[in-house]
Amino acid sequence: MGLLIKNGEIVTADSRYKADIYVEDETITRIGRGLEAPPGTEVIDATGKYVFPGFIDPHVHIYLPFMATFAKDTHETGSIAALIGGTTTYIEMCCPNRNDDALEGYQLWKGKAEGNSACDYTFHMSVTKFDDKTEGELREIVQDGITSFKIFLSYKNFFGVDDGEMYQTMKLAKELGVIVTAHCENAELVGRLQQSLLAEGKTGPEWHEPSRPESVEAEGTNRFATFLEATGATGYVVHLSCKPALEAALSAKARGVPIYIESVIPHFLLDKTYAERGGVEAMKYIMSPPLRDKRNQKALWDALAQGFIDTVGTDHCPFDTAQKRLGEGDFTKIPNGIPAIEDRVNLLYTYGVSRGHLDLHRFVDAASTKAAKLFGLFPRKGTIAVGSDADLVVYDPSYRGVISAKTQHVNNDYNGFEGFEIDGRPSVVTVRGKVQVRDGKFVGEKGRGKLLKREPIYF
Numbered sequence: 001m002g003l004l005i006k007n008g009e010i011v012t013a014d015s016r017y018k019a020d021i022y023v024e025d026e027t028i029t030r031i032g033r034g035l036e037a038p039p040g041t042e043v044i045d046a047t048g049k050y051v052f053p054g055f056i057d058p059h060v061h062i063y064l065p066f067m068a069t070f071a072k073d074t075h076e077t078g079s080i081a082a083l084i085g086g087t088t089t090y091i092e093m094c095c096p097n098r099n100d101d102a103l104e105g106y107q108l109w110k111g112k113a114e115g116n117s118a119c120d121y122t123f124h125m126s127v128t129k130f131d132d133k134t135e136g137e138l139r140e141i142v143q144d145g146i147t148s149f150k151i152f153l154s155y156k157n158f159f160g161v162d163d164g165e166m167y168q169t170m171k172l173a174k175e176l177g178v179i180v181t182a183h184c185e186n187a188e189l190v191g192r193l194q195q196s197l198l199a200e201g202k203t204g205p206e207w208h209e210p211s212r213p214e215s216v217e218a219e220g221t222n223r224f225a226t227f228l229e230a231t232g233a234t235g236y237v238v239h240l241s242c243k244p245a246l247e248a249a250l251s252a253k254a255r256g257v258p259i260y261i262e263s264v265i266p267h268f269l270l271d272k273t274y275a276e277r278g279g280v281e282a283m284k285y286i287m288s289p290p291l292r293d294k295r296n297q298k299a300l301w302d303a304l305a306q307g308f309i310d311t312v313g314t315d316h317c318p319f320d321t322a323q324k325r326l327g328e329g330d331f332t333k334i335p336n337g338i339p340a341i342e343d344r345v346n347l348l349y350t351y352g353v354s355r356g357h358l359d360l361h362r363f364v365d366a367a368s369t370k371a372a373k374l375f376g377l378f379p380r381k382g383t384i385a386v387g388s389d390a391d392l393v394v395y396d397p398s399y400r401g402v403i404s405a406k407t408q409h410v411n412n413d414y415n416g417f418e419g420f421e422i423d424g425r426p427s428v429v430t431v432r433g434k435v436q437v438r439d440g441k442f443v444g445e446k447g448r449g450k451l452l453k454r455e456p457i458y459f
């Protein structure tokens, strides 16, 4: 049975017009005015609504063993939350521990997601060590359609790589047409600063930010860019949080280094005072890089509006309040991360487009199209065109609501954006032609999501 979305205003990264969209099976087959459909076609009236391409979250954690515990979502809960918020594809960080085998790790993550995700997905493959065996396994993983790597310059004892391993990872990535994504903080400095703060009796969550100052992130970003320059690899800085790191990335870009920038929704809307509230209320807001001084938010919004920040992700990483309490009396033990997969699109639309910081097309680009282009999914994903997957978000800009943990679908007992107003939400969300969400409710097929195999890109 076909699907016809009528009378909506189609908005992509570079176009805006009123037209109907006809979908056969999983694919958009016609776009035009006054389309007729055969009997039996499911018709959705999108009058007064936008129709966006399905949104892509380029940075999430679903299965994540980390800091003596596990992130709370399953692929079922995380993907349903994603879909309710308009995200139809997510890219999960596959993060085996430094001591674990890359291929076993990949198979473990793949097995966890398979048959359980309600939306489509792929992985960034973390390279947590580099030796001959790992290199062979990485080649196999790339053959399987995973064409982006992830490296951590921080988290020394979990996932972190040293400079030699970063260099080798980039050389391999360059050869294979793989983009290298990176968490950029100087691990040595973070470790030293943490130890000296603890030695001074500074143990509360408010000391997390001072243990990872802006300069430490700027150094990591600059070093990452310098290694890209030396190896010729293409890179993508994840969750960039502050002006000095932005300047480091943009100055590399200005001298021709192929480097792209992601920032995540918490850093646009929350500042470090949230992590200074004391006790578990503060622990909820511990993530890395940390929430920053408010003045950085303007720098991020400006850079996003101008296209210097390429994408907006979430770094979705739900730990509940009991898990956050693992760091009582020692801020270095608070599991890092905050959930946002459900709220990213509505928050970016509300505080970007609706409240005047962001053009509608840049919004679509940053929340969908650019990630599709950078990670080998375009034009299958990230746009509305004949031949593209029918991942569509019929978006109601007249909806008004308030975010609350009481109504969320993410598997967590708090929401870091509790009380934030929302000026719009998806009223219908489809994944490859199937309606998965209607008016904030999941109405679809739980295991519909597919692993997206990607081709290498030689940038």
Ligand SMILES: NC(=O)NCCC(=O)O
Pocket: 061, 183, 286, 287, 288, 289, 315, 317, 336, 337, 338
């Ligand atoms: N960001 C964060 O605090 N937690 C998740 C792991 C990471 O992406 O760094």
Ligand SMILES: [Zn+2]
Pocket: 183, 238, 239, 288, 289
């Ligand atoms: Zn990170």
Ligand SMILES: [Zn+2]
Pocket: 059, 060, 061, 093, 315
């Ligand atoms: Zn992350």
